[in-house]
Amino acid sequence: MTDTTAVLADTPGSPATARLLAEAAGAVDAPDLVLAVSRNGARTVHTGGSGEPGPVPRELLGYELGSASKPFAGLLLARLVAQGRVRYADRAADLLAPGLPVHPAVRRITLRHLLTHTSGLPGLPADFYPQAVPRWSTDPYGGYPADRVVRAFLRARPRHRPGTRWHYSNFAVSVLGHTLAAATGTPWEVLLHQQVLAPLRLAATRVRPGPEGTDAVGHGRDGTPVPALDTGGFTAAGAVRATPLDLLTFLEAHLEAHVEDRPCGPPAPLDPTLGAALADISRPLLRRGLRHAHTHTLTWFHHPSPYGPVLFHAGATLGQQAFLGFRPDTGLAVAATATRRVHRADTFVATAYGLLTETP
Numbered sequence: 001m002t003d004t005t006a007v008l009a010d011t012p013g014s015p016a017t018a019r020l021l022a023e024a025a026g027a028v029d030a031p032d033l034v035l036a037v038s039r040n041g042a043r044t045v046h047t048g049g050s051g052e053p054g055p056v057p058r059e060l061l062g063y064e065l066g067s068a069s070k071p072f073a074g075l076l077l078a079r080l081v082a083q084g085r086v087r088y089a090d091r092a093a094d095l096l097a098p099g100l101p102v103h104p105a106v107r108r109i110t111l112r113h114l115l116t117h118t119s120g121l122p123g124l125p126a127d128f129y130p131q132a133v134p135r136w137s138t139d140p141y142g143g144y145p146a147d148r149v150v151r152a153f154l155r156a157r158p159r160h161r162p163g164t165r166w167h168y169s170n171f172a173v174s175v176l177g178h179t180l181a182a183a184t185g186t187p188w189e190v191l192l193h194q195q196v197l198a199p200l201r202l203a204a205t206r207v208r209p210g211p212e213g214t215d216a217v218g219h220g221r222d223g224t225p226v227p228a229l230d231t232g233g234f235t236a237a238g239a240v241r242a243t244p245l246d247l248l249t250f251l252e253a254h255l256e257a258h259v260e261d262r263p264c265g266p267p268a269p270l271d272p273t274l275g276a277a278l279a280d281i282s283r284p285l286l287r288r289g290l291r292h293a294h295t296h297t298l299t300w301f302h303h304p305s306p307y308g309p310v311l312f313h314a315g316a317t318l319g320q321q322a323f324l325g326f327r328p329d330t331g332l333a334v335a336a337t338a339t340r341r342v343h344r345a346d347t348f349v350a351t352a353y354g355l356l357t358e359t360p
Helices: 014-025 066-082 092-096 111-115 128-135 146-154 170-184 188-197 244-256 272-281 348-358
Strands: 004-007 033-039 042-048 286-288 294-296 301-303 310-316 321-327 332-338
Touching: 014 033, 014 042, 014 348, 033 244, 033 348, 042 244, 066 111, 066 170, 066 188, 066 272, 066 310, 066 321, 092 111, 092 146, 092 170, 111 170, 146 170, 170 188, 244 272, 244 321, 244 332, 310 348, 321 348, 332 348
Parallel strands: none
Antiparallel strands: 004 042, 033 042, 033 332, 286 294, 294 301, 301 310, 310 321, 321 332
16 A cells, blocks of 8 residues: 655645645544645645555546536526526426427426436436446446437436426436537537537546546446446536646636635636526525425535535546535635445544545
């Protein structure tokens, strides 16, 4: 096992952060682990794990984000809204298949409903499972392409009236991706690059595997390597791959959108529509959970902490996990990745969440 901690900006407090990350890493069992923190732009990164490091440093490998891809989809939608190209209230069916008869409840589903998990759609289409179960541990999504996702949406019968209940749905966010591609006449991957990745200079973030040796290898619960994830038609919901350093850049952009609320200097200049979009997706929007105790933005989970509100999202694939979060009031961002499939006694998310909520 090899652990290293690098302070990537010389700032008071970084050595203490390095010690904190090293201690936190001891609670997580994974072949590869990266815990990365940014404090007002000063970065500290800890890498380690039970496996031997490869020729590419762990913090420079691309990791599968799974559901932590959804904040990227949210920022894309918010920017297209800021540009006036679509509206949150636009109905998805009208953009995907104008004039096609659909169930009345499907007709009422808007882009906002799809992104905020309030569309009434299930987590995955009903006909997804028969083809997925036989290969659940190797390739459950690859056999369900984009056109099938769209057809499943257009013939759906939502469980609840759109806008009335929160129910987490990979299906809905995937439909959002196909809808935005149809509305703009641009493939999702190209659209994401043009509107989010390129403007934020996320050169090591993509939605497909990179060149050989540049991506982290996931592992099952028993430590066996697993193949790279093929998301099939569910690209918008979980296909993003990124290095931990790019993830910090992504989170720092969110913090810059809130910089006027805290005394840490002026933000880097942002395109007005991008700045507006970053602020928009961070704004509390709805309440969910038991007794509506939890708040949600357009795309982030939003919880209180002793140091102000935290916004975060976690994700998992067949053999990897990721966590993204930031604390606007104090300029703190946490990005974490691990290459082991989630299991019942897993501590990865709790450890990353603790760094975000309990660190002064």
